[in-house]
Amino acid sequence: MSENKKEQEIVEALKTKLGQSLLAARIQRPRRIFATVSPSALLDSVKFLMESHGLRHLATITAVDLGKDIAVYYHLIGGEITMNLRADTPKTEPKLPTIVPMIPGAELYEREVYEMFGVIFEGHPDLTHLILPDGWPENVYPMRKEWKTDAIKNEIAKALGEKLE
Amino acid sequence: MFTVDGERVVDVKIRLGYVHRGGEKAFEARTYTQGLYLVERICGICAMAHQLCYVNNVEALMGVEIPRRADYIRTIIAELERIHSHLLWVGVAGHEIGWDTLFMYAWRDREVVLDLMELITGNRVLHASNTIGGVRRDLTSEMISRIRKGMKLLDERTNYYKAMVPKERTLMKRAVGVGILKPKDAVALCAVGPTLRASGIKRDVRRDDPYSAYDETPFDVITYDGCDVASRVLVRVDEILESIKILDYALEHLPSGPVAVRLPRGVPAGENVSVVEAPRGEDIHYLKSNGTDKPERYKVRAPTLANWPAVGAMIKGGFVADIPIVIAAIDPCMSCTDRMTFTDIRAAKSWQWSRDELRRYSLKWRGK
């Protein structure tokens, strides 16, 4: 597909910049790029995409529970290109550097991923619950695959100390 | 949560979740057809935007081309919904500052759009007009003439509002210079929709990343650079006029042909991201499917969530008194009776206020 040369250009630039830590990259359709990077290269790839390619707007951060590890997608949008940057972290102790210093708008999204999936974002100014209530039991991450709805309900009941109907 | 130093707001921390229904977990337990009606109920007013985003996602994964006529009908319903959502907000903003007449008039004019919606989709608000692979009902010529008649009336009414609002001194006294969001903050905090465009930044998903029939419909993106509540009102009123223009164009060039394509039930494994311009801003959905008839992961980020950090920036440094009006100005699309906790750094004590208590404090402070 010749007409999305701008997407090609970005992917090439990412390849030269990151070399082997760019694990995969594909152009799904015009204006959509999916790229997977190793967590260590996350920060400078986000900085690189922001500065040299104008992908300033972070639409949101999505986390997906793949069973063994957790894939975290950073959806960066600039002009008409939507870049979905993916970084995987092991589920046993999920850790990722925060991008709040570069994109202040990411603060809420990181908090949401933290409380739903348990991914610790190092350096986040204030990593607390965004949506779940204060009395939420410790390390119960509802969006993880192993937590079925009734298991969560028992946890809440235990935490609250009475039976939920 | 606001940290205040006397009257000046020093710091804002966002605490949400009072309307959290665990939607994303529910998606994983529903088939794609059932998901259609769940996604629509994420927000009552912009139901069509969410459903359009969902349907784009699933169709992209199935790699199916939907008939051009269905694209046009979707654009028509999406624009009708934008008009109804903006008119609703103009009314609510009027009520917010005690001007019930504007509320009554705006909501009376909104009835025109709601009746059209019921005619086309069978329901005033939650239209359920889309299905995977197209649209559920066709537009008959009688419907098209009714829409045109409705649009003429709405055009005249919206022009009346556009002329009247800036001249209305009492309204302007409460809106000009309140809740300033500088362009550089708006970009850094990833604000979206009319809130972003009221700070002079020209970003609209319908033009940047066109979907349905937006690639063919000519329209221009409205921006004001007042960066305050007043310009947010004007942006929304202008966008109604813009939507009417899009509707006229779409009705003019409505191609003929079928409205839906029959599709198999299962969705091939894969992942996809779709972005749509909801009335309140850019709405992004991420879908990951595993080949079964239930999605493996469905992430929704409604436009209002993107604007909450921007609200923080607008309020920080401002006065406690302006908080209620500024929050209403981004047109939050969820139950906004959120609790707000204040911690006064000097008195080192914190107290919890509901939105109404906050408002009362704001009016009291203004009294000093």
Place this chain on the structure above:
Amino acid sequence: MQNELLKSLAKKPATLLYPFEKYDSIPGSRGKVVIDMTKCIGCGLCIRDCPAFALEMVGKGPTCDMKWYITRCVFCGQCVETCPRSAIIQETTYDLAGAEKAALMIEYKRPKSS
């Protein structure tokens, strides 16, 4: 704005005196779900597709009766689309509110003759 106020004095009020003047719903609007038990073959497709689990089958196969829960139904019309025999139609009646819960579940029985 003042002349707008005076103009609306002359106009007929836009509001509807609801219980006394009924709102004549627009044809095609999705209201009450009616199942024609002569056509229904009891396949249960509609029950599977209903996003709100508002339909229920009593008994098996072509001799079954159907239950429709008004309190759960979201009036999306998916059952109308899914039914292979198009036995389900949606009328435009919208005032289905009831006082007690029992009245809010309509049972569609098989006609006795068959």
Place this chain on the structure above:
Amino acid sequence: MAWEVGLLSLLSVLIYPGIFFLVAVALFYQWVDRRFFARLQNRYGPIYTGPKGILQPVADLIKLLAKEDIEPSAVDRQIFRAAPVLILTMPLAALFMIPITGNWALVSFEGDLIFIIFLMTLIAILAFLGGWSSTNTFSTLGGMRAALQALGYEVPLAVSFMGPAILAGSLSVSKIVQWQASHGLWAILLNPLGFGIVIVAFLAELERIPFDIPEAETEIVAGWQTEFSGRKLALIRLALDLELVLASGLATALFLGGPTGPIPIIPGIVWFMAKTLVLVLIFANLRALFARFRIDQMVSGSWKYLVPLSIFQIVMLELLLGWLSF
């Protein structure tokens, strides 16, 4: 013979131009206000209870009287109970000094205009006390704002009242009405600006939009009235309606010549009702036209504009009188 006169005056206090009649007029004006305000907004307004909904205010009153009267425990009992009753008596007392049926009010003495102004200030103070005594954050704030607002509108109101008083050379409302009747000249012609200021100030006194800040329902639930319920709320609501009659009655008496009219055969009461009705319609129209001000805009607005204007009006009146009579 003496007891017939006594009975007659008792009856006139209790029934005709007295309490019963005033309450009926107050409820009627509330109905007129709500329907006109509704029609301005292109909707119906009360329409079911009685012909054209005219009994709606009565129905509301009876409903409130029947409703449970909850007294929160933390409330300062004495003031909380006394406030509604007092708030009701103030406008009634003031209304006795306004001529309704003929040139003479029920009670008139030199200086009753000042007494009426005093009563109106008392209403604002009682509103503050009512709010303060119900120890609820909403109502204390509402009460404070009511007091603040009173500071805003009292001064221009009093100054503009002086216009007709100077004209008639007396401080008694009945005498002012007499003067206007005998000279066949309405006070509004000589100080129109005063009439305008009085209307704006009365809007603030009646706590109506654009000055319903003490009771802004989208902001502080019901302001100082939040904790009142049942019978107490019924009394307060009735008091507010009576205040409307008081405001329009006073404006009619001072500026529009009270219950007198060019054609003598029509009785005074009809003139009074006609003029006050026009004023009630004006109030309702203003209520539909404006949005609510913030309290700081209201107070600064009144001190920056209303006070100088009212003083200017008095000075102009003096110059006019000086030039006219000598």
